[in-house]
Amino acid sequence: MPMKRVLGAVLIGTGLSTACSLLPVQVPSGTKAVLSAGDHVTGSQSNRLSGPTLRESNDVAVVAENEADIRQEHPLDTITDLTQLNQASPSIAVTSDHGNVSVDFSNQARIWQESGRDSQVATDSQTNEIATMSLTAPKGDASTRVSNQSDIFQQSGRDSSANNRQLTNRFNFTATAGATASSSVTNDLGITQRSGRDGDARGSQEVNFAPTTFFLPSANTVMTGSTVTSKVQETGTIDQKSLKGKE
Amino acid sequence: MSRKIALASVLLGTYLMGCGKLPSQASNGPVLVQGHDNSATLVQDYTLAPTNLMTTDSATLDMKLNGTIRQENGRDGEANIGQFSNDSSFPGGKTVTATRGDASAEFSNQANIQQNSGHEGDASNGQTHISNFPVTVTAPQGNASRAWENDSRVEQVSGATSSAFLSQSDFLNQGGSVTAKGRATDRNTSQATLRQTSGSDNVADIRQQGQRGGLEIVQGDTVQVDFSQEANVTQRESPTRRADN
Numbered sequence: 204m205p206m207k208r209v210l211g212a213v214l215i216g217t218g219l220s221t222a223c224s225l226l227p228v229q230v231p232s233g234t235k236a237v238l239s240a241g242d243h244v245t246g247s248q249s250n251r252l253s254g255p256t257l258r259e260s261n262d263v264a265v266v267a268e269n270e271a272d273i274r275q276e277h278p279l280d281t282i283t284d285l286t287q288l289n290q291a292s293p294s295i296a297v298t299s300d301h302g303n304v305s306v307d308f309s310n311q312a313r314i315w316q317e318s319g320r321d322s323q324v325a326t327d328s329q330t331n332e333i334a335t336m337s338l339t340a341p342k343g344d345a346s347t348r349v350s351n352q353s354d355i356f357q358q359s360g361r362d363s364s365a366n367n368r369q370l371t372n373r374f375n376f377t378a379t380a381g382a383t384a385s386s387s388v389t390n391d392l393g394i395t396q397r398s399g400r401d402g403d404a405r406g407s408q409e410v411n412f413a414p415t416t417f418f419l420p421s422a423n424t425v426m427t428g429s430t431v432t433s434k435v436q437e438t439g440t441i442d443q444k445s446l447k448g449k450e
Numbered sequence: 451m452s453r454k455i456a457l458a459s460v461l462l463g464t465y466l467m468g469c470g471k472l473p474s475q476a477s478n479g480p481v482l483v484q485g486h487d488n489s490a491t492l493v494q495d496y497t498l499a500p501t502n503l504m505t506t507d508s509a510t511l512d513m514k515l516n517g518t519i520r521q522e523n524g525r526d527g528e529a530n531i532g533q534f535s536n537d538s539s540f541p542g543g544k545t546v547t548a549t550r551g552d553a554s555a556e557f558s559n560q561a562n563i564q565q566n567s568g569h570e571g572d573a574s575n576g577q578t579h580i581s582n583f584p585v586t587v588t589a590p591q592g593n594a595s596r597a598w599e600n601d602s603r604v605e606q607v608s609g610a611t612s613s614a615f616l617s618q619s620d621f622l623n624q625g626g627s628v629t630a631k632g633r634a635t636d637r638n639t640s641q642a643t644l645r646q647t648s649g650s651d652n653v654a655d656i657r658q659q660g661q662r663g664g665l666e667i668v669q670g671d672t673v674q675v676d677f678s679q680e681a682n683v684t685q686r687e688s689p690t691r692r693a694d695n
């Protein structure tokens with residue numbers, strides 16, 4: 204079956220920081236980054252789609268994804284500051300006259316830190332922002348999956364700090380399918396800390412289908428098909444254990 | 451000379467044996483368990499726009515928040531979970547319709563905190579649903595269900611002074627309907643479970659609040675309506691667990 208795959212990957216802005224006296228390691232441009240670094244990692248990944256309107260006869264899939272895998276092992280302090288963004292503005296419209304349509308946005312981050320001493324800091328901000336999305340597949344399935352996933356692991360002598368923020372904003376959404384119409388929005392975060400003392404973990408998850416950040420007159424979700432499913436799931440897990448031997 | 455050496459050996463052996471007993475002698479006193487001062491905060495929320503799901507076979511609107519915090523410290527664990535669901539301020543309700551099959555709309559909050567601290571575990575769970583517009587679920591040939599659920603669980607084990615605050619609030623103000631050919635189910639339940647096992651000084655505070663308004667219609671061959679709030683608190687003081695750091 205012919206399959207047209209459109210990879211929206213317009214990368215704008217790679218974060219730089221020289222706040223630390225030691226030169227930070229920069230997350231390279233690209234939708235996928237794998238790093239093995241020492242003490243300081245900072246950067247941003249973003250995909251920005253400016254109002255694409257796609258129409259195909261057969262299947263259409265739009266994928267925008269950011270993935271970062273950061274591993275730090277250092278005798279002193281470690282810092283990670285990561286920002287991930289997928290954005291479709293002002294709108295995205297995808298139609299398949301005879302096949303299926305799908306739009307997948309995802310941010311995925313794995314941060315692993317192990318330091319011998321204190322001041323272990325991980326900050327991870329993940330955002331999916333879609334002003335208006337329209338999916339049309341009169342003969343097939345119309346589906347969208349929007350997800351943020353973050354997994355932070357920290358082990359230090361003392362003072363681990365993790366801050367993860369996950370946000371999805373979507374305003375007007377329409378899915379019209381001959382068969383199945385589905386929408387899945389997922390925020391999933393996990394923070395694990397093993398410190399001698401003073402672990403501080405903060406997770407924030409937010410889904411807005413009527414966000415105030417878009418100044419549009421109305422907000423609606425309309426889905427039709429033989430089977431229709433709209434799901435939002437936010438899962439957060441924080442696991443902290445302070446070990447005497449590490450203090 | 452040999453007598454002096456023998457005497458010294460006996461004294462040294464006696465001293466070492468005494469040292470060997472030190473841990474057991476100290477077992478009734480404070481015991482260092484692990485590190486201290488862990489703090490965890492988890493905030494989960496969503497806002498909904500006016501929603502219209504229309505289908506022939508089956509329609510599902512499924513909104514879930516699930517938060518878990520586990521802490522194990524020598525002392526001073528602090529854990530907070532806040533869950534908040536809200537339909538938007540834009541006018542318009544939620545309609546879920548399956549013309550031939552089943553239809554459901556479910557909004558659920560689940561929060562779980564487990565603390566094992568030497569002393570001073572401090573936990574709070576807050577769960578809130580707000581609905582300002584009607585939620586209408588219709589399945590003229592099948593089953594229809596609508597549910598708002600809160601489930602909050604806290605388990606604390608500490609040497610002394612466990613403190614827990616659980617709050618559950620539903621403000622469902624604009625009615626709506628559940629209409630089915632078969633089974634029609636409307637649930638609005640809150641369940642809070644708190645277990646504290648500490649040396650002394652446990653504090654438990656649970657507050658549950660439900661509010662419903664507007665015209666509500668539930669009809670079908672079988673109708674089940676469950677509006678309930680349930681709280682279970684178990685406190686047990688155990689003098690054997692005490693730890694300082």
